[in-house]
Amino acid sequence: MEYRRLGRTGLKVSTLSFGAWVSFGYQLGVPEAKKLIAAAYERGVNFFDNAETYANGQAEEIMGQALRELGYKREEYVISTKVFFGTGSTAPNTTGLSRKHIIEGTRASLKRLGLEYVDLLFCHRPDPETPIEETVRAMNWCIDQGYAFYWGTSEWSAEQIEEAWRIAERLDLIGPAMEQPQYNIFHRKRVEEEYAPLYAKHGLGLTTWSPLASGVLTGGHFSVKCKYSGGLIPEGTRMTLERYKFLQEKKLVEKAHQLQIVDNLLPVAEELGCSMAQLSLAWCARNPNVSTVITGATKVSQIEDNMAALAVLPKLTDDVVAKIDKIVGGTE
Incomplete structure (x- = not known):
């Protein structure tokens, strides 16, 4: 495993990490979570991501119990959680980024994680109703209370992150050290574009x-089609879950053209001797501004x-990346 500094901090995180979104709670319980966390940890993963909203808090409970039962030393792993949702x-102060809810x-x-602190604490989304x-x-x-070591944002605009830094510097406080974007x-x-000025400046x-891309960028290892090619939804995937059926419309209807692009990318993966998932993860990790790529798994x-x-x-x-860019064409 390769370890990278989290931005300009002294914290080192594994280049590939493991997150609890979708899987913990809705698909997996503690026994399965232990197996997955152990498999990741044994391969050098030291960063595990979570959020208050994942399975309405159950994902945190499962991860916390799994880590306790596995008995790893606290200083050997990095835990994050996120607040907002x-x-x-439905009570009025149980969401958002007010001082009360944070x-x-x-x-x-x-309490759900069973920890005295998390290493990373994220504002899960910007809150237009809170200064x-x-x-x-x-x-x-x-x-300051020792609840977290570093704080950051998730899906904030560059302008919002910049404003947070201006306020922090004016008040002699700590600015957001990290962002968690798609x-x-x-x-x-x-x-690659909007955040570009923030890497050197902050x-x-x-x-x-x-x-x-929610499983769209999968396939390979002698497969000639991506997992969702033709709009088919394999049993047991996240798109079959009631809570995440919105992904069917978003990924298989609104962005159906991406399925053909993945099919066109598969020969590139085959030339490199890897799966489409491996190619996609390596592509993300290739960006020097990426500290860690959060992966998910149910097996x-x-x-x-x-x-x-x-x-x-x-x-x-560079030649391989240029070939990928040519096949993909326009991006978001």
């Missing part, structure tokens, strides 16, 4: 999500396949 309550939401997350100054002060308070072969403009680190075999993407990184020459 809450855990399903502090109460973080405390609740720590950014209130959010910056609240996140710094959480750090990043994959199809979705790249925010990471040392922004990235913990990117959806490297496989140990998927963990094994994902981790093998590291061996593909040296094969992604």
